[in-house]
Amino acid sequence: MSDASTPLRRFWVEFRENRIAVVALIVVVLMILLALFASIVSPQNPYDLANLSLMDSRRPPGFVGSGGYTHILGTDPQGRDLLSAIFYGLRISIQIGLAAGFVSLTIGTTLGILAAYVGGRVEALIMRMVDLQLSFPAILLALVIVALLGQGKAQLIGALVAAQYAYFARTAYGAAKAERGKDYIEAALATPLSARLVVWRHMLPNCTPPLIVVATVQIANSISLEATLSFLGLGLPVTEPSLGMLISNGFPYMMSGRYWISVYPGVALIILIVAINIVGDQVRDQFNPRLRK
Amino acid sequence: MSGPVLSVTNLTTHFFTRAGVVKAVDGVSFDLAKGEIMGLVGESGSGKTVTGFSLLGLVDAPGRIVEGSVKLNGTELTTLSNTDLRDRRGREISMIFQDPIATLNPMLTIGQQMKLALDAHERLSTRAALARSAELLEQVGIPSAAARLRAYPHEFSGGMRQRVAIAIALLHRPAVIVADEPTTALDVSIQAQILYQMRDLAAETGTAMIWISHDLAVVSSLASKLAVMYAGRIVEQGPTATLLRDPRHPYTAGLIASLPAMAKPGTPLTQIPGTTPSLLSLPPGCPFAPRCTEATDRCSTDPQMTLDDDRGWRCFHPVGLPEGATA
Amino acid sequence: MLGFIIQRFMQAVVVMAVMSVIVFFGVYAIGNPIDIVIPPDATQDIREEAIRRLGLDRPLYEQYFIFITNLMQGDLGRSFVYNMPVLELIGGRLPATLELVLISVISATVLGVSLGIYAGYRPDSWISKTIMAVSVLGFSVPSFWVGLILILAFAVNLGWLPAGGRGETVEIWGVPWSFPTLDGLSHIVLPAVNLALFKLAMMIRLARAGTREIMLTDTIKFARAAGLSEATILRRHLLKLISIPIITVFGLELGSTLAFAVVTETIFSWPGVGKLIIDSIAVLDRPVMVAYLILVAFLFVTINFVIDLVFALIDPRVRHGASA
Numbered sequence: 001m002s003d004a005s006t007p008l009r010r011f012w013v014e015f016r017e018n019r020i021a022v023v024a025l026i027v028v029v030l031m032i033l034l035a036l037f038a039s040i041v042s043p044q045n046p047y048d049l050a051n052l053s054l055m056d057s058r059r060p061p062g063f064v065g066s067g068g069y070t071h072i073l074g075t076d077p078q079g080r081d082l083l084s085a086i087f088y089g090l091r092i093s094i095q096i097g098l099a100a101g102f103v104s105l106t107i108g109t110t111l112g113i114l115a116a117y118v119g120g121r122v123e124a125l126i127m128r129m130v131d132l133q134l135s136f137p138a139i140l141l142a143l144v145i146v147a148l149l150g151q152g153k154a155q156l157i158g159a160l161v162a163a164q165y166a167y168f169a170r171t172a173y174g175a176a177k178a179e180r181g182k183d184y185i186e187a188a189l190a191t192p193l194s195a196r197l198v199v200w201r202h203m204l205p206n207c208t209p210p211l212i213v214v215a216t217v218q219i220a221n222s223i224s225l226e227a228t229l230s231f232l233g234l235g236l237p238v239t240e241p242s243l244g245m246l247i248s249n250g251f252p253y254m255m256s257g258r259y260w261i262s263v264y265p266g267v268a269l270i271i272l273i274v275a276i277n278i279v280g281d282q283v284r285d286q287f288n289p290r291l292r293k
Numbered sequence: 294m295s296g297p298v299l300s301v302t303n304l305t306t307h308f309f310t311r312a313g314v315v316k317a318v319d320g321v322s323f324d325l326a327k328g329e330i331m332g333l334v335g336e337s338g339s340g341k342t343v344t345g346f347s348l349l350g351l352v353d354a355p356g357r358i359v360e361g362s363v364k365l366n367g368t369e370l371t372t373l374s375n376t377d378l379r380d381r382r383g384r385e386i387s388m389i390f391q392d393p394i395a396t397l398n399p400m401l402t403i404g405q406q407m408k409l410a411l412d413a414h415e416r417l418s419t420r421a422a423l424a425r426s427a428e429l430l431e432q433v434g435i436p437s438a439a440a441r442l443r444a445y446p447h448e449f450s451g452g453m454r455q456r457v458a459i460a461i462a463l464l465h466r467p468a469v470i471v472a473d474e475p476t477t478a479l480d481v482s483i484q485a486q487i488l489y490q491m492r493d494l495a496a497e498t499g500t501a502m503i504w505i506s507h508d509l510a511v512v513s514s515l516a517s518k519l520a521v522m523y524a525g526r527i528v529e530q531g532p533t534a535t536l537l538r539d540p541r542h543p544y545t546a547g548l549i550a551s552l553p554a555m556a557k558p559g560t561p562l563t564q565i566p567g568t569t570p571s572l573l574s575l576p577p578g579c580p581f582a583p584r585c586t587e588a589t590d591r592c593s594t595d596p597q598m599t600l601d602d603d604r605g606w607r608c609f610h611p612v613g614l615p616e617g618a619t620a
Numbered sequence: 621m622l623g624f625i626i627q628r629f630m631q632a633v634v635v636m637a638v639m640s641v642i643v644f645f646g647v648y649a650i651g652n653p654i655d656i657v658i659p660p661d662a663t664q665d666i667r668e669e670a671i672r673r674l675g676l677d678r679p680l681y682e683q684y685f686i687f688i689t690n691l692m693q694g695d696l697g698r699s700f701v702y703n704m705p706v707l708e709l710i711g712g713r714l715p716a717t718l719e720l721v722l723i724s725v726i727s728a729t730v731l732g733v734s735l736g737i738y739a740g741y742r743p744d745s746w747i748s749k750t751i752m753a754v755s756v757l758g759f760s761v762p763s764f765w766v767g768l769i770l771i772l773a774f775a776v777n778l779g780w781l782p783a784g785g786r787g788e789t790v791e792i793w794g795v796p797w798s799f800p801t802l803d804g805l806s807h808i809v810l811p812a813v814n815l816a817l818f819k820l821a822m823m824i825r826l827a828r829a830g831t832r833e834i835m836l837t838d839t840i841k842f843a844r845a846a847g848l849s850e851a852t853i854l855r856r857h858l859l860k861l862i863s864i865p866i867i868t869v870f871g872l873e874l875g876s877t878l879a880f881a882v883v884t885e886t887i888f889s890w891p892g893v894g895k896l897i898i899d900s901i902a903v904l905d906r907p908v909m910v911a912y913l914i915l916v917a918f919l920f921v922t923i924n925f926v927i928d929l930v931f932a933l934i935d936p937r938v939r940h941g942a943s944a
Contacts, residue, residue, distance in 0.1 A: 140882070143898075144909075234902075255776060270762075274761065379844075382844065391838075395839060397839065400934070402936075409846075410848070461846060462845075
């Protein structure tokens, strides 16, 4: 019955069947590449002040600027080429999203597995805290932390992590708790193997599928949350404009018809987030045993 | 009324899944007389539950009845419209399920659920509905019925809940009740109670019953005739006592031999070697052949049902008969 | 049931106490407490005088005690920027936020649950697939972006609706509300739609998942076997069974919606509490920030408490403290 394929390959075969998800995955990969190689792909380095000329500011798409090239998407109030700004902005958004996601994953998973493994008072304490946090909206929490700690990359990531680690903790806890009760763990613990080894080699791998699902969703959420904060002026400092800040810059100009300054970075943001969510949806459906007919 | 109350001929239900066609029920035929209790026995995956659902037209997608006929009181059910079929469900044929905690809605009172079942087929005043419901609860052995109508399912014990389900099934005095493993989820001590209750009820009301179970011992104390299913087909059927004493199909013999009651003390329990086949990839010929001690090359063709008076078996090498006496 | 209510109430009180401690000590530990009461540009003399006057040179637990007693009396400090008691400030802007949030939440729930049940009942129809695809968008697209597009489309390009601000108000029970007036309605439509979108998407997905799961249960099979019509099954069984997860999420999302109102109010210049907090953070009007946090914590706790009560009302198992 087994066709000698690894779980990964079987996963991929089923994933492949949903064409929308595959397209979404390609889009995500594409955007990551664009972000990585932003400096190479962009026609202009938007942060090199020497490149900018205020004469070029707020020009519509298709305008040929003083640099001699066409601004495919127009320029922003500082004269920056919007396309380049979007690529650099993508880089920042993805950076923040991944960083926040990774740190939340680590902290949350550690807490969750710890709670499930140790049990007793520690478990109750940790999970009470997690539950309280889960019912508190992420955006408020992030707002408060940024307000108290000031602006900056580290603070922002800290705020995002504080808002999101709870999801990972709860998921890891649930999965680990289910595993903890299983007999093979009891058996492993009865051997001279160190407890740490048991957790690492046995409990952790079984918690991985749901954690992957949460991770994809949370990375998209981080990106969205960061954009929202930046839009409100509470995100990254002006020197590192993420997509949210670009959108915010363009907001006052929307009324006078200069829509491109906000709209195009927004479109890029949407495509990124929606694509990640679609991939995440598909991953979740595939891991969910209850939906399998 | 002459003739069987339920007549099933060549019932075939297939599931059209992504992985292939699952032949859950593959040519099942039997008759049920008024007031008769028949046991439908088999391991999980044998198709017995799907057979039950097929009788009521409750097969979930991606499954459907592809062939065969189900005649209830002379009416063909498989060709009925949804409305007509629904009209008969609950009124002429009803079903009870394995786990009563799952079949009763925890957020409605017993009375409310019984009223819903009543209203589905009759127009009754609230008072009349309550009276009828209480009457039926008493009949299934629930004391202080009138007060209990206001209670919620979680206030009853498992055995009581199943009695409520039985009461609901009996509300319109159906001709047939299909019971899918009704005692499996209950304590052993309660099982016997429910068993006898149902037997008495069947006798009192003249309701015929199909008792689906994997437990041969439970069914044989109740049913007057048995049908043994394997891989979607009935491999043997006949009067209970005859079958138990003198089985023909090797599978039936294996089932009987593996009953704990049949084991000699101190010896290991007999088992049928192997496992039930996947219904997706059945081997050609007799599906039991891979596990059968009597199998020969002949068994790679499909055996038909051999009929002998009031019993039948699907086998080229039936046990209990001198060799050579097969069709 | 009474025991249940009391238990939940006590829990609520405990959570409020904990929250107040966290807020107080959080601000004290992270910020300079002086900054809470004094504008950052005060001179040294004024600072010292204030420190003495306000007892900030006293031990911490004493300060906390003062803080709580003030809180109980409704004194939440004075705003730097507006130079009025914070309570009054917030109170004046609360109705605007409340009406926005309530209208959004109610319409999102009613519409979302209906669409979701349909999508779950007939999952293969093209209508259902469209609903689900659109819900993904409502879910993942950041709400500030939707707000922008709404303004662009309906206010700038089509000119049908105003781009911001609150409309005319009418006083009911001494409080100004804007939805009873036509002008008020035209102003509330876009921000309400913006705010409702996320919740709508959530409700659709939740109702759909719940419906699919419930329709496969034995309860439904049994009801069908008894001959109940599909309409009756949907009305009497599905709706009741689905109400539990819906109400849970409704409660959780209510708080979340209150939070997102912050963004919507900023984009649409809606004069509510959300916009107040953003402005306050920008100018570091700390009394307002602290008060806002306390208020939000209080709202949260109250909402959770009310939801628990509602559960007790609709689920008989909770009422009887069932462990059966």
